[in-house]
Amino acid sequence: MWFSRLLQRLFPPAPTPAALYLYLAFALAGSIVLIVALHRLLGPRGRRWLIVFVTFIAGLFFGLEYFYPVHGDPEKNFLTDWIEPVSVMLTVVGALTVGLGIYSLFQVHGRALAQRRPGWHNSLAFFLATFAMLVFGLWEHYLHLPQPPPDVLPWPKVVYEILFNGLFAPLQAATFSLLAFYIASAAYRAFRVRTGEATLMMAAAFIVMLGQVPFGAWLTSFIPADSPAAFFRLEMLGEWVLRWLNTPAQRGIIFGIAVGALAMSLRIWLSLERGTFFSEQS
């Protein structure tokens, strides 16, 4: 892969661990100098153009790799080998924002705790849960247990198991299962023959819902399965509604979205989305 060869050539790995730290320190200092220089040298116009330029290049890179002619086997062009390392690089950059998110949470709950706002004990529970999961999660990670795990588990692993399988996973599953109740009450409330549209929605939901359970199949089981009228058996009708009425409508929506999203992408890429993002640049 010529990409990694180029990186090796341009930025050779540090020869020794000591040299590594020297290199890191230089890179860090250099970057800071560069950022300070950018900040000092660029006026408002220059900054704005730099942002527009970076956006354009980033979009161009990913777009061009798809559309530029390819050759060879596996098919690639001059950008293909860059896609994976750049994506990894961006994942790492994006992962840094986790700190911002956590900071936001700590800010909200820390303030509630410090000022003893009503419900401050909930914020305390939040902090306890966060630190418990953080400490035992990392501890478990660095235990490096063999596979399969030993019969007697070390205690940090036990605590982690309780936190994960005793709390985290059940909380997830229980919250997810609330949907059974909400879907029942939403169906009861929304499916009324009030308007033509609501009636159509209800009819379709009825057919599909009944077509899926044995009870529905039993309701129309008097229709012989090999006659042309078998089309009207609920399970057949339900499948027909899903496949031949639902699919084209969904496709219609999806084609609209495709074009809408394409236009939005173009506006973002060319920084045309005026009046929305960062227009009032200082």
Add this chain to the structure above:
Amino acid sequence: MSAPQPTTLSDRIQQIPRHYVYLLLAGVVVWQLLFPIRLPITPSVPTRGVYQAIAAVPDDKLIVITTDWDASTQAETGPQTQSIIHACFQNKKKFVIMNLQPPMGVKLANDLAQEAAKEYGAAYGVDWANWGYKYGYENVLMALAKNIPNAIGDDFYGTPVAELPIMEGVTDIHQVGLVVIVTGLSAMTEMWIGLIQGPYKTPLAAAYTAVMAPIYYPYLDSDQLKGMLVGAKGAAELEVMVDRPGKAVAIMNVQSWAHVLIVALILLGNLGYLFARGRTGGRQP
């Protein structure tokens, strides 16, 4: 936004408070889990297709069940596999289990088959066998079509399959009368159709999770699949056909009752609405 306090009966059944709806649903599910009242289960056409495909296999040919599933879809694929195995034993067909992915599937299916074999007094290696997990996807299928003992090598327990009595006279895909795919993974079906069903006209049937089943209806239409089990519903139907109502029947029974409840609630709400509209001369009160 709060509606005015209901006064008449028709208003009341139009505005059942959501807490009552929740309680009714929870009540129905708990009641049916503890004291099930079985609602009728009528096997659908795709399910009957699977059973008929198994029954139609000539006695001198093998059925291959590929169990490409693991714990994540076990709720649906487990009962499916179990009832397919029952269907084979009841029709006195010889079958083998194998899988291509994930390795766990063949172990879970082996437990199910052993349990069923005990019931029918069937012997391993004679009436059924387990070819084990075979790595290599397409390569396994292409090799299997030409020479089964070579392609499979050792069985689940490490015995060369050629030494098993069940494999007597089994050389290539022509001695296989039916392949049943049980899976929660896409792409398996396409592989079997492309490499086995298409070129050698070996009949194929399948069992899928409810989520992925809709993609494969076209194969049913074109007869590339003889039959298909759709999720827990298909499993329940086959359980009824082989007269072994089990986990899937229990779950589908609760499902049926929950659906009946929701349908009844919708009907009730509409009834109230229609009464109220009749009273006020067609206008929304």
Add this chain to the structure above:
Amino acid sequence: MSPDLFILWAAAIATLGIYTILYRENPISRLFEHIFVGLSAGYLIVATWALNLEGKWWNPMIHDRKWYWIFAPIVGALFYFIYSRRLSWLARLVMGLFFGVGAGTFFRQFFPLFAPQITACFKPLDYQAGMGFQSFLFEIVLHHWIFAIILFTVLSYFFFSLPHEGRFGRGLGRSALLGRWFLMIAFGAMFGNTVMARISLFIGRMQFLLQDWLGSIIPWFAGRGL
């Protein structure tokens, strides 16, 4: 020491705690909400490190001595300048980078996402050789014709710059209205199709509560309902 009993009880209490929200948002559900948010925050940090940064960034930088990986966190750190009014343009710079990536990624996805959807609409509308009248009626008319009609009326609903009155507009208006009706049918079908999956989730939880948890206290429950 086996964690199983603790897990069983913790899971049961957590499940019941969440279900109290069905009555209304209350102190118990609020407590479990905060525990859940806290656990997931802790897990987010652990996962970000253990599944992402450690393998993709730290190990290459420190163990393989690829020192240029230091540039990734420097770029990422620019995000933190949102808290400074004077320097926030640096945060906007890295945001601009991500805007561009978002747009470029969509350009890449355009055909892989949508071309198969387009080609899947190419269905013949005529009588095929060798089919009887019945299969023509079912396979072509009831399937392909209806498919095409719904597709085009729904698409006509999503035209925004054409009026729905006037000579051409009235036709479009009618087609759009029909499209809206078909959309409602599709939404109903999707709704109905989801009910079973959602009920399954609740059945699963109830099986856990009744058989695993209550069954561990009162054996009678363990034997019920399979």
Add this chain to the structure above:
Amino acid sequence: MGSLEHANWFMRLLFLSLCTIIVASVLLAQRGREMFIRRIPGLTAIEEAVGRATEMGRPIFFSPGLDSINIVTLQALAILSYIVRLAASRATRIIVGLRSPTVFPIAEESVREAYDAAGRPENFRPEDVRFISDEQFAYALGAVGIMAREETATNFLFGAFYAESLILAENGRALGALQVAGCPEPTQIPFLIATCDYVVIGDEYYAASAYLTREPTLTGSLVGQDICKAIVIALILLGVGLATILAPDRNFLLTWLGGGG
């Protein structure tokens, strides 16, 4: 040519024409060409919904969906920016709940910007743009908690939603809030219709910023989108026609679009 890993000549041509049409109509609109947009009820309702919160003196909740930075989320942030301006000019508080840490700084920055644009920078409260959780259902519970504890009068759900949409919207409804939702993907729309007062469907979602701001750039883009949709329709009509008269293996349009084979 059966692969979709890279574009072929037909896709390049098609993509280039679609892009050219959109950019050209944007440029035409910027030169002052008048453009017509039909009424979209769900979007008209946004103003009413903000007004309700102002009247009741209670805050607004906004969720930009669950996705990380992508086009759906960027559109959600564009709508957010409009709503914040509207709310800021009426001194109504707005709380934003986020799921993606990467979206968090961007949302915070654009909300701050919108307060500046409305001439009320002093009303911006950083703690009102909150990261809730990156876990789908923890996010849902956290968002419901905010709706309940802050007694929001109006909830806006714009963005990519999944199974949790019904948890958010059903609880918001039970708490008595007016709800306006928009989601481009069709799968969650039925549940939003059942629980929200106004729902923006499919492509209307991408028309939102043009419809709300009436910026010439955006309305121009909307007209360009309509022309592109007409091209897609023509393409499908051609494909159906070819499928009707030709055998599937001779349908060249199918092959050009990476299908068949």
